[in-house]
Amino acid sequence: MTFKFNELMVIFPEQIWVELSPEKKQEAWLIVSSQLYSNAAAQRNAYLNKLCLDAFESWLKDDKDLYHGFQLLCQPNELPSFWEILNGTELSLGSNRLALIPCEKSCLQEFRIQQEWVDIPQMAANYYLPVQINLAENWLRIWGYTSYEQIRKQAIYDGIDRTYVLNGEDLITDLNVMWVSCSKPAHHLPEIVRNFINLSPVQVEELLEKLSKTTAYSPRLNVAFPEWAAIIASDKIRQQLYQRRLLCLLEKQQAPQENKLGVNNLSQWFENIFEDAWQSLEMLLNFDETTLAFSFRNNSGFNEVRVTGAKVIDLGMQLEGKGVVLLVALTPEDNQKVNIRVQIYPTTEDIYLPSNLKLVLLSESGKILQEVQSRTHDHYIQLKRFKSSLGNRFSIQVALNDVSIREEFLLEEPIGF
Incomplete structure (x- = not known):
């Protein structure tokens, strides 16, 4: 009720x-x-x-x-x-x-x-x-x-x-x-005694270099807590971290066009190498909310999948800043081809995808090969399985209203089975 x-x-x-x-x-x-x-x-x-x-x-x-x-x-x-x-x-x-x-x-x-x-x-x-x-x-x-x-x-x-x-x-x-x-004077908090450390300038620089790298989530778990606490407890150093994370993002956005397009080499996924905010599904589930984890782990269609790449797609105000998760699952075959399944799930605690969300498969020339659109109560949507051969390029497009994002993929080199 x-x-x-x-x-x-x-x-x-x-x-x-x-x-x-x-x-x-x-x-x-x-x-x-x-x-x-x-x-x-x-x-x-x-x-x-x-x-x-x-x-x-x-x-x-x-x-x-x-x-x-x-x-x-x-x-x-x-x-x-x-x-x-x-x-x-x-x-x-x-x-x-x-x-x-x-x-x-x-x-x-x-x-x-x-x-x-x-x-x-x-x-x-x-x-x-x-x-x-x-x-x-x-x-x-x-x-x-x-x-x-x-x-x-x-x-x-x-x-x-x-x-x-x-x-x-x-x-x-x-x-x-x-x-x-x-409305009364506050009780003094008990004195907190923690194993925090005094960082040298060299240590601060090393930590900032590590924590500033572009990630799809907060870097708060990427270093030990005493070091992390020493970084963010300082207003000055915390601001430096924030500014340097933005600078790394800006440098990435201003990279040459061929890098900005970020053609995803699927062969590297089998070696657990991901680029341009893609990551393994296992890594994403460590940081995402329970809905995605529950939905995926209860989907029997992925039982034989060898590797799955995941990326949070941000469609801005169309979703009030909320993203959806694009999953690309790969299963190699014995003829140097890869069987591919593409799905979209909601993130956070959402049960359903937004209505009228489109998931489109396009050829290298831009021809629409498949298209599916979400309805009012869809938990996820998916394309029909398809195969890609060595050297083939294809694109996946996610669109809602007048906003769309396209990801390009390539199977560049032979896969070791």
């Missing part, structure tokens, strides 16, 4: 509910689009955090006493340097620090807080607020809160994605308790 916004407010009156008008969503997206991010995932993260921050501030204005103490803990122009790599926004109410942590999940069994917001002294908060965002139904809600002390006592640390995990049932649902606390 699906409840309307007004009905949800009655069922959960102790929670904060904010309606997201199309105008507010558009305004937030335009602001985020005017900022710079190195990949679609970071831009999407920024969009959710911007919606969350704006909605919370708008709601807070109704309480003049609370709003009087409202302040961001960084300058607005510094927010992109956080949202490029982290999920969350910190602010203060009086002398208390609050962290807003948005999430699009529909099933709220747990509250995950990235380790940086807890273990880095300059970033730790007194209170953490989980914010559920439902873009399809145009609302968000704050469904409780937790304190720094409670996280230390009850949360479980997940080393795989470096998050503290608190059972949803352990959240404090009466937000009035927190508002009363915020």
